[in-house]
Amino acid sequence: MATAIRRNSQVGEAEWAARxxxxxxxxxxxxxxxxxxxxNHITVKVPGxxxxxxxxxxxxxxxxVTASNLVxxxxxxxxLDDNPYPVNMAGFVQHSVFHRHLPDAHCxxxxxxxxxxxxxxxxxxxxxxxxxxxxxAGQIAYHDFEGVTVRSEEGERLxxxxxxxxxxxxxxxGILVMGKTLPEAFIKHWALQRACEIQIATASMGNMLEVSPAVVAVHQRDLYMAQASAKPGQADFDAMVRKVDRIDPNWRD
Known part of the structure; x- marks a missing residue:
């Protein structure tokens, strides 16, 4: 396996934490x-x-993937570093257009x-x-399939x-989510993935029972009260990281 960068004076505290x-x-x-x-890809902006x-x-x-081999x-x-690994064009084209045009798309x-x-x-x-x-409900955008995302001209349409x-x-x-923080994007992805899994299971049983718009509005209004932290997704993500640490903590390197 090729060598990767290591934390040094050129990688500040904020970037290392993000890594x-x-x-x-x-x-x-x-x-x-x-x-x-x-x-597939997960990307974050470098702080500062x-x-x-x-x-x-x-x-x-x-x-x-480890903190030091991220590109x-x-x-x-x-x-912007001497990392020896290449970057997947499909990941760059799709993610760069959102990072470029959406200031709130940190992750x-x-x-x-x-x-x-x-x-x-x-x-x-x-x-x-x-x-x-x-x-x-009412918060998902859809984009027509245009083939593998390697052409920059698709960016404007995205x-x-x-x-x-x-x-x-x-x-x-597939799924595309973004958030002001990584934990916020994580909890969106987790919930959307669960929603899709349950829809598939429900559809196999017959006609789905849809929730009325009025109840959906109440549900979305009150969701924040079910959060374990004032920071969306933080407690959820931290719990998953603790599980990962029990398997293999070398991602920190």
Whole structure:
């Protein structure tokens, strides 16, 4: 395996903390079964450097990602460190356009989970027929499939499709979520994944019982009262990191 950068005077405290949080997230995704060989991406902006973000090294499985082997690139795709690993073009094209145009998109997550791809591939997408799906009613954008995302001209259409939403189902493709923090994006992805899994299970049993718009509105209004922390997703993410640490803590390196 190629060498990776190590923490040194050129990697400040804020960047190192972001690297560790992102590396932990990759391990959490793997633990939850959301890996897809060496593909898919989670990215975060580098604190204090609005035009720079961290992405997984292309060629490594999520279970191999560590704080030091994450690749630092700018929004034009240029490496900003001496990391020997390449970057997947599909990940760069999709994530860079959102990091470039959306100041609040600190963290972006894209996966090809079975449930996410299945629900994104049916007419109507996610329906408000279970607890978690009600979290997202009226808050999901959809983008038509245009093939593998390696062409920069698709970026403008991705931004148009997203609009003012921060959760999107890429039709025939999978899940895309973003958040002001990594834990916030994580809890969105987790809840959306659960909503998709439950919809698939429910659809196999017959007609789904959809929740009325009035009840959905009450549900979304009151969701904050079910949070364990004032910071969305923080307690949930921390709990998953503790589980990862019991399996293998080398993501911290």
């Amino acid at each position: 560790q949080e992102l590396a932990a997230c990759y391990r959490v995704f793997d633990m939850l079964g959301w890996s897809e060989m060496i593909y 450097e609005e035009d720079a973000f961290l992405i997984n090294p292309f060629g490594l499985h999520f279970s191999e 630092k690139i700018d929004i034009d795709g240029n490496k 972006i997550m894209h996966t090809h989970t079975t449930a996410g791809m299945a629900v994104s591939s049916v007419e109507g997408g996610l329906r408000p027929a279970n607890f978690y799906a009600c979290n997202f 931004i148009q499709s997203l609009g003012d939403k921060r959760v999107m189902l890429l039709k025939n493709h």
